[in-house]
Amino acid sequence: MSGGGETSRAAPFRTPLKRARGLGAGKSGTDHFWTQRVTAIVLAPLAIWFVWTLVTLVGADLETARGIIARPWNTIIFAVFLVSMFWHAKLGLQIVIEDYVHTRSLEITAHFLNNFLCGLGAIASLYAIARIAFAS
C-alpha cells in the first residue's frame, strides 16, 4: 500500500462516481428541495386568482359555476394550479411527517396516506375539471 496519506483521510471509501451522481446519503439528491421550490413558483402567481375565483363561486347556480370553470384559460389554470398544489402538498407533508412522527409503523402509514390522498386529490381534480370543461 503506497497511498498512506490516502487511507488516513476520513472517507477513503467514497468513490468519484458517488460524487458525480450527486445523490448523497438520501439517494435523491436535491430533487425534493428543488421540486418544492419549482411548484411554489408555479403556485405563487396563481394563488390569489384561484382563491378569488373560489369566493366568487360561493352561492353561484350550477350553470354559472360550470361556466366559470369551463372558460378555456380557467380550465387550464385550474388544472395546473390543483396538480401543482397537491404535488407541493405531498412534498411539504412528507417533511412534516418525517420531522414529527417517530413511531415507524405510524410514520409509514402516514406517508402512505399522504401519497395516496394527494395523488387522489390531483387525479380527482383533473377528472372533475375535464368533465366540466368538455360537457359544457
Add this chain to the structure above:
Amino acid sequence: MAYRKRPLSPFMLGQTYRFQITSLMSILHRITGISLALGGISLVWWLMAIAIGGDAYEFASRQWSSPLGLAFLFGFTLALVYHLLNGIRHLLWDAGWGFEIPKVYASGYAVFVVGFVLTGLIWFFGMRGMA
C-alpha cells in the same frame, strides 16, 4: 443506562426559548400548509359536486354558503395568503436575500400586514362580484 429527557425541537418554544415572531411564523407556515392540504381535499369534493351536478351540487352549494362554510373558506383564504406571502419570504431567503435579523423581522411583520389587507380585498371584491 440513565437517559436525560432532552427537549426536542417543536416543544422547546416557551420552555427553553423565549417567544419570538420568527419561530412563530415558521410554525404557522407548517400549520397553514397542513390546513391548506386538508382544505384542498374539500375543494376536490366541491369540484366533483360541480361536475356531477343535481342534488350533489345543491348539497355542496348549501354547505359552502352556510355560515360555517363561509368561515371555513375565509380561514382557507387567510391560510393561503399567509402561506403564499411567507413562502415568497422563504424563496427570497433561498436566493440569499434578507437574512439580516432586522430584515427578517421587517419581512415578517410585512407578511402579517399585507396578508390581512389582501385577504380583506379578496373577500370584499369576491363577495361583490358574486352579487
